[in-house]
Amino acid sequence: MKWLFTTRINLYGGTMNKTRSFKRFCMIATVLIGVSMVNGGGEASAATYEVTPGVKHTQNTFSYNARGQISNILDIDTTSPYISVDIGIPNPLTSLDTVRTQASRLTQNNHHMVGAVNASFFHFNTALPAYLVAKDNRVSTFGVISTGMHEYMSIPSAFGVDSSGKPLISTFSYDSSIEFNGKKLNVSSVNKTRQTNETIIYTPAWRFDGTRQNTYGVEVVVRGLSKQLENGSMLGETISGKVDSVRLPGAGNAPLPSDGYVISVHGTDVSQYTSLKKGDTINLTMNVEDKWKNSEYILGSGPLLVQNGKVNMTIDPASSRATQRAARTAVILDSTRTKVKLVTVDATTASAGMTLNEFAQYLVSIGAYQALNLDGGGSTTMVARPYGYAYPQMINATSNGEMRSVSAILGAVSKAPYMEPAYLSANSEAGGKIPVGSRSLMTVNYISDINRHNLTFKQEDIDYSVEGNIGSMDGRYFIATAPGKGAIVAKKGNAIHRIPMEVTDTLKAISLSNSTKYLSPENTVQLSVQGTDANGRAISVDSSSISWKVSGNGSISANGIYKAGSTPGKATVTATVRGLSSSATIDVISGTIKLDSLESAGMWSVSTARADASISFPGSSRSVPSREGASSLRLNYDFSAGETGTTAAYVNATNPVTIAGTPDYIGLWVYGDGNGHWLRGKITDASGESLTINFTEEGMLNWNGWKYVKASVPGTAIGPIKVNQIYVAEPKAEKQGTGTIYLDDLKAEFGKDHAEPIFKDVANNYWGREEIGFLTERELITGYLDGTFKPEATLTRAHAAVLLSRVMDLSTDNVKDPGFQDVSESHTYYKEIAAVANLGIITGRDNGTRYDPQDPLTRAQMAAILTRAYNLTGMYSEPIADAPASFWAHKEINALAASGITNLYDGNYYKPNNHVKRSQFSAFLYRIINR
Numbered sequence: 046m047k048w049l050f051t052t053r054i055n056l057y058g059g060t061m062n063k064t065r066s067f068k069r070f071c072m073i074a075t076v077l078i079g080v081s082m083v084n085g086g087g088e089a090s091a092a093t094y095e096v097t098p099g100v101k102h103t104q105n106t107f108s109y110n111a112r113g114q115i116s117n118i119l120d121i122d123t124t125s126p127y128i129s130v131d132i133g134i135p136n137p138l139t140s141l142d143t144v145r146t147q148a149s150r151l152t153q154n155n156h157h158m159v160g161a162v163n164a165s166f167f168h169f170n171t172a173l174p175a176y177l178v179a180k181d182n183r184v185s186t187f188g189v190i191s192t193g194m195h196e197y198m199s200i201p202s203a204f205g206v207d208s209s210g211k212p213l214i215s216t217f218s219y220d221s222s223i224e225f226n227g228k229k230l231n232v233s234s235v236n237k238t239r240q241t242n243e244t245i246i247y248t249p250a251w252r253f254d255g256t257r258q259n260t261y262g263v264e265v266v267v268r269g270l271s272k273q274l275e276n277g278s279m280l281g282e283t284i285s286g287k288v289d290s291v292r293l294p295g296a297g298n299a300p301l302p303s304d305g306y307v308i309s310v311h312g313t314d315v316s317q318y319t320s321l322k323k324g325d326t327i328n329l330t331m332n333v334e335d336k337w338k339n340s341e342y343i344l345g346s347g348p349l350l351v352q353n354g355k356v357n358m359t360i361d362p363a364s365s366r367a368t369q370r371a372a373r374t375a376v377i378l379d380s381t382r383t384k385v386k387l388v389t390v391d392a393t394t395a396s397a398g399m400t401l402n403e404f405a406q407y408l409v410s411i412g413a414y415q416a417l418n419l420d421g422g423g424s425t426t427m428v429a430r431p432y433g434y435a436y437p438q439m440i441n442a443t444s445n446g447e448m449r450s451v452s453a454i455l456g457a458v459s460k461a462p463y464m465e466p467a468y469l470s471a472n473s474e475a476g477g478k479i480p481v482g483s484r485s486l487m488t489v490n491y492i493s494d495i496n497r498h499n500l501t502f503k504q505e506d507i508d509y510s511v512e513g514n515i516g517s518m519d520g521r522y523f524i525a526t527a528p529g530k531g532a533i534v535a536k537k538g539n540a541i542h543r544i545p546m547e548v549t550d551t552l553k554a555i556s557l558s559n560s561t562k563y564l565s566p567e568n569t570v571q572l573s574v575q576g577t578d579a580n581g582r583a584i585s586v587d588s589s590s591i592s593w594k595v596s597g598n599g600s601i602s603a604n605g606i607y608k609a610g611s612t613p614g615k616a617t618v619t620a621t622v623r624g625l626s627s628s629a630t631i632d633v634i635s636g637t638i639k640l641d642s643l644e645s646a647g648m649w650s651v652s653t654a655r656a657d658a659s660i661s662f663p664g665s666s667r668s669v670p671s672r673e674g675a676s677s678l679r680l681n682y683d684f685s686a687g688e689t690g691t692t693a694a695y696v697n698a699t700n701p702v703t704i705a706g707t708p709d710y711i712g713l714w715v716y717g718d719g720n721g722h723w724l725r726g727k728i729t730d731a732s733g734e735s736l737t738i739n740f741t742e743e744g745m746l747n748w749n750g751w752k753y754v755k756a757s758v759p760g761t762a763i764g765p766i767k768v769n770q771i772y773v774a775e776p777k778a779e780k781q782g783t784g785t786i787y788l789d790d791l792k793a794e795f796g797k798d799h800a801e802p803i804f805k806d807v808a809n810n811y812w813g814r815e816e817i818g819f820l821t822e823r824e825l826i827t828g829y830l831d832g833t834f835k836p837e838a839t840l841t842r843a844h845a846a847v848l849l850s851r852v853m854d855l856s857t858d859n860v861k862d863p864g865f866q867d868v869s870e871s872h873t874y875y876k877e878i879a880a881v882a883n884l885g886i887i888t889g890r891d892n893g894t895r896y897d898p899q900d901p902l903t904r905a906q907m908a909a910i911l912t913r914a915y916n917l918t919g920m921y922s923e924p925i926a927d928a929p930a931s932f933w934a935h936k937e938i939n940a941l942a943a944s945g946i947t948n949l950y951d952g953n954y955y956k957p958n959n960h961v962k963r964s965q966f967s968a969f970l971y972r973i974i975n976r
Contacts, residue, residue, distance in 0.1 A: 096159045097497045099125025100457045102429045102440065109407075112397035117427045117441045118411065119160045119387040119457055123212060127461035127496070130212060130385050132178075132205075132342045133161065133454040138185050138276050139172040141450035144426040148456055149436040155463075157498060160429040160437055161456030162374050162387045163449075164344055166197065166420045173250060174452045176345030177203060177217070182280045184331070186250045188345055190237035195364035197418065198347040201234075202359060204376045204417050204455070206341035211382045214415035216349070216359075217337050221246070223308065224283075224328040225321065230314055235331070242312030246329070248274055249303055258309050260297035263318045266290045267327050268305035274329075281332045288325040291318070344453060350375060350405035351416035358405055367401040372425035372443070375404065376455060377413035386411065387455060389427045393442045424451045433470055433491035435499050464494035469540035471507075473523065473533065475585055480576065481550040482623055483587025484522045492537055508536045515548040525587075551578040555586060557620050557627040560731065560765045563706035564609045564633050565795040570707075570764070572605040574620045574627065592621045598633045609633040635796030637712070640702045640768065643788050644676035650697045651680070655687030656781075658694035665831070670716040670787040672751055672805070672832035677716070677789040682773060684781035692781050695772040696788065701729065707764035708793035711738060712755035712801065713771070714832070716787035717748040721780060724754065727770035730762040735769075746773065746786070750827035753801040755794060766793075789832075804834035811836065813964040816971035825851045826967060836964035843874045843898035845907070845966065846887060849914055850877040852970050855884070865889055865896040874898065886914045905957035907966065908937040911946065915973055919943030926953045946972045 093103040101120040108114065121130055133147045142150075148161040166175035176188035176198055191198040200216055207213045221232035223244070233243040236251045239258045247256050256264060269287040272278055286306075292299045294315065299307045306329070310318050321327075337343055348360035360367050372392035378385060388408060392398030399407065401418065408416040426448050428437035439448055469492050475485035489507050492500045509518045513531020516524050523533050525548040533544040554577050561570045574591050576584040588604055595601045598614035607618055613635050619628045641648060644662055651660045661679045665671040669679070682694035711726060724740040738756035740746075758766060771788060775781050800809055803818050811817075813836060820826045826848065828834045840848075850857060855877075863882035868875055878896060881887050887910055889896050902910075905928075911917065921942040928938040938955050941947045946969055949955055 093120075095497070096429050096457070097128075097157070097459045097461070098495070099123075099128035100159055100459065102160065104440070109399075109403065113395060114399065115391045115393075115396040115442065116407070117389045117391075119162070119427065119429060121160075121385040121387070121457045122383065123385060124383050127459050129458050129460070130206065131158070131456055131458045132164070132180060132344055133158070133456060134178060134180060134185055135172075135452055138174070141167070141172050141452060143448040143450055144454050145428045145437060145439055145448060147454050148428055151456065151458075152436055155460055157430070157459045157461075157496075158437065158456040159459050159497075160387070160427070161454045162376075162389060162419065162428075163424045163426045163451040164346065164374075164376075164419050164455040165451075165453035166346065167452035168252060171252075172452065174345075176347070177201070177343055178345065178453055179280060179340070180342040182339060184275055184278050184280060186275050187235045187246075187248050187331070188250055189252065190234060191347075192238040194359075194361040195366060197360065197366060198345065200347065200349070200359040201345065202347045202349045202417060203337070203343050203345045205337065205343040207336065208339040208341075210341065212378055212385050213336070213340070213382065214349070214376065214378050214417045215336065217343070217345070218334045219331065220334050220338075221329070221331045224330075225325060228317060230317055232329075232331070239309050239311055242314075244308065244310045244314055246331070247301055247307040247309060249301065249306075250275055251301060253301065255298040255300050256307050256309050258297050258299075260295050262297070262309055262311035263294055263315050264292040264297065264299035264310070265308040265318055265321055265327070266292075266299050266302060266305065267308065267329075268302050270305055274306055274331075278331070281330065281338070283328050283330045285326055285328050288321050288323050288327060290323060291321050293319060344455065346417055346419050348401070348418055349416070350401065350418050351377065351408050351413040354380065354409065354414045356402070356405040356409055358401060360401065362402050370398045370400055371422045372398050373401075373404045373421045374419040374425045374427075375408060375416050376419060377408050377411075377416040379412055380414040384412075385457075386413070387427065387457070389425050389441045391425070391442045392422075393444050395442070419455070420451065423449050426451070430497070432468070432493065432497060433499065459496055459498075461496040461498065463498055463500065464496065466492050466500055466538040466540035467495040468493045468497065469535060469537055469542040471533075471535040471542045471544055473544050473546065475587070477545050478547045478549060479523075479525050480552050480584050480586065481525050481528055481548055482590040483585065484519070484524045484589055485546075485587075487518075487521045487523060487533060487535060487544070489535055489537070489542075492540055502537060506537065510534045510536070512543070513546075515546060549584070552576045552584055552586070552623065552625065553579045555620065555622050555625045555627045557618065557629045559618070559629040559631070561706045562630070562632060563638060563704070563708070563793075563795060564607075564631055565707075565709055565797075566609050566611050566613065566633055566635055568707070569606050569608045570631075572601075572607055572618060572620070572629070574605075574622060576622065576625075586622055590622050594619050594621075599631070607631065636799055637792040637794050637801075638704070638708075640704065640711075640791040640793055641698075642674040642676075643678040643713070643791055644674050648699055649678060650699055652695045652697055653682075653687070654693040654695070655684075655690055656692040656694055657683040657686040660696060667830065670751065670830045670832075671789065672714050672716075673790040677787040679785060679787050680773065681783075681785050683783045684775050685783065689778065691774060691776040693772050693774040695770050697770050698768060701767035701769045702791065704764065704766045704768070704793045706793075706795070707762055707766055708758055708795050709797060710755040710757055710794035710799075711740075711766075711768060711791070712753060712794050713740070713791045714751055714753050714789045715740070715746070716751050716789075716830075717746055718784040718786050719747060719749045720782065720784045721745070721747040722784075723774045723776075725772055725774055726756055726768065727772075728758065728762070729767045729769055731765055732763050734762075736762060740771075743776070744780075748824060750824070751804075751832050753803075804828050804836075805832045807834050807836055811964075813968050816968045817964065819971050819974075820852075820967055825970070834963065836962065836967075838963050839901040839960040840963050840966045841898060842887070842896065842900050842902050842906075843878065844963075845902045845910065845961075846878040846881045846898075847874050848966065848970065849886065849910065850880045852974065853881075853914060855880040863889065863896075864893060866894050868896045868898055872898070881910075881914075884914075886910055901960040902966070903957065904955065904959050904961055904965075905932075905934040905938065907961045907969065908941045908947075908955075908957070909934050911969060911973065912937040912940045917941060917944050917946070921949075923953055925949065925955050928955050928957055932957065941969075944976065946976070 684692040857876035860879035
């Protein structure tokens, strides 16, 4: 087999500002090293970067058996001052977290975990480490030992640091004993399937409720321990307990207590335990064999992959665990036991992953004398500290791009103290090329010492200088004064960084970038200038080099912020840079701009959430609501058709409707259905932020007929604004029914003073505007489908009955037939006419046999109706010329005038036989209601 290597490394410089891209400060360091590959593989190039003195990171991209592979290696030299390999144990033990989070948590002053990998296998159901974990002789868990060579840990093995302080990879066994009744008996092992002539201790780390052992032995349940056996006990410490029960041969599978342990015995020692009784004292001493005694820590894992410099795995290489191609993690040692490598191989679209045999061969090829497999697959993670970062970041790749939460980790630790500045990274805000007359802000991203530990600093404490005759520094700003090439030098103590800088003088034209054509009075907008060279390529223009002026409406600041005047008008803004000028016009308006007539099927579509809906454009016939133009947009919705939850019907702009500015409101006319839903919208501003706007509050789309509504545009929105969507929503299940609304005349409002006419033919200065508006707001009058009110049209007797029944809030249920031969029960307004007739407000004609519903109402009839309805009395202070005592409505007209409901014409004329106009009747009703 051959290993074909191409290697790469990203040495990321960073900043304490985490909003910056992790890859922004990228440095590349390359060191070529010869690596003798297995089976005659050739030389390989490797790229490394020094994480900290004594710790290096390498990322390799290579091919093995025509499969791409990516590995990451942390080389740790434990002979280097301040460097060690340490374990991170979760606290509490059953907690899981990502390698990055754990390594960050273990990083403190003078104790920096600069790189780490996932280490311990763990049980998904309990989150406990699967195998032995101990630190400073304190046992976190004894874990389990697998049965069968197809498992990872059939032969107990571990990585750790022994009592002499040297790393160790080897097998391990227990040196443990039990004492009772003057006897001292050996313990074979812990938490494994019992074999012939073995004594096994089962602790709560055993994954099952019972020992699951056969009936050919004796099992002793021990409780009442003097100290917790795991997660606190010490290796070599004697823990006493009391016998809780004894299960003699023939029973087996003793229940495992959560506060104790079970002794399971087979073979020659069985007879030693049969005499035990409940309450007897047992002393248990758990320890490991001599080479592991008093170790700094022990991390059980498996299988061993490399022993004595050769592939020698303690797992069946044909087992499914060994042949699976997966992401892998391992720890390896050289023959001197001073050099440690933490190694990962990815399993992604770019890296195929390895079998255990391939992994073992690869580890030998990179210098492994001893190698131990660690948890792999989805857990495989390596982190290392990039330059400029306080904490390690993930540097390998996982299949889903995320880090799995894991149990114990292994990491490289630097205990080096903080020292003087040695490294510095800085950048130019405008990049490495700027035109004459512009300036660029210099920013130091980080300062670190010789150990690559970040040091605190203040931006204003950095010393800057300029190399080359290209400009000068003004504090942190580089001012470009002459074309040429040079550098900006940032310095703090012995830490220096040179930023190459080229100053150009290729500016040939400028353009005033202004997407805002409309602005409300006294509002502001930031203007900017873009430069181009002779070939039309963009050139940045420093804002300090721009001079501004404005003619007409408003003013402009030195940094290009235009402020509109207090009244409407036009402004011409001019920007000038080194003799080059560009102008733009801004229209300061107080009013509306039409956005769309909502009458084109090509402009709008429909979508839903948990609902059914459709839109159509029915035209402008007299039978359908259409307020403006050739049609309105009809939205039919069915909120009962979908799943539970908030339902909505969306009217979507095929191409967002763009407003060249930032309006104060978005408005439109809505023909409501009275169902009390929520009318909302979606807009997008120039920054790309999607904003929700409310045309009504929740439940307030509650009217019938046409009504103008408007939604406030958030003050944070930046123009131009795009209208994307108008929608009806309903969060309450009990209101999720069907309905139809109509939308028309979408517009943008600029300024705070615009008042939309309530009807197309009732202008804001119309004499009866207030009275008609009052009744409309209360839905006592609604107007016509085309958005008109027809204020000058005569009022019919039928419509008079309808208006009175609404104003007086008369019940139209169970009305008595008034007996009018020309008003049958099928008449549109039968109930309203009957309701007012039942009260004697309208009496009819020809002895009450006819109502004449379509006849115009005269002013005299109106006086009679209103006095009856509201019990009006009194005589006007002066004679009314055309309502003498002999006139049939003499008293009614006088009562109306005396009550201030009517105003007489010149000469004290009432004109009783004139027909009543709709506007007049509205005024009379308004005055009665508000008298």
